[in-house]
Amino acid sequence: MCTSSMPAWVRPSQMVKSSAPSTSTVNEALARTRIKLLINLTLAAMAGSVAASSYATSTLRCGNQLVSTGDRAFEVQQKCGEPISQEVLGTQETFNSNYRRSEAVRIEEWIYGPDNGMYQYLRFEGGRLVRIESKRRT
Template sequence: MGFRNLVLLVLLMQAGPALSTSTMRCGHNIVELGDDTYKVLETCGEPASIYHRTKIVGSTLHHPRRTLDIEEYEEIQVEEWVYDFGRNRIRQSLLFENGRMVEINDLKRSR
């Protein structure tokens, strides 16, 4: 790979919409993947915004002779909390599934 292509690749990677991490600092405290909404709320305070949705996951098992189909589906409550720590700081998006934090993403900086 030539130098020009390498530079382009690095720039594209930096321009991505979000970077995933496993912890987030709130003042002098840290929250991490697996923490529940109550701990995050107590540690970090109210987020700037909260988005709610429901996700359905599961599968259907088909018997080869089609005499039996088994369907297993689960409804998961998903919340996305966005923290805005002020001017020129990285905003953070926290994703919760059934009340447990499963993902932390860095968003664009506030202006």
């Protein structure tokens, strides 16, 4: 019955199995790891897009023109017209390391709207558009 070089007193059930994992076990572990990675990447992307969309956008359509962060206040006013509200919020101290001097920068908030119930809040620092937020007023 035993044609191999194993002694007759060793039964097949007593043989030590190899400690190396089978190919199917390795493939299953790889598949689980890939699924976990995919879920984490999806959640991270969703969290980033929600945070970005709820905080600020970088462009605003005014009629058939666009204003973007970095535009000057007079350019925004030319494209969008007079805001319904224009308020100076204060100043901010900035330091220019190239010239080793500081200066006070004026901070303003302009509000446009309502457009289908949405108001556009534009923040200017030093005469440049730095943030555009869309909100519904309650």
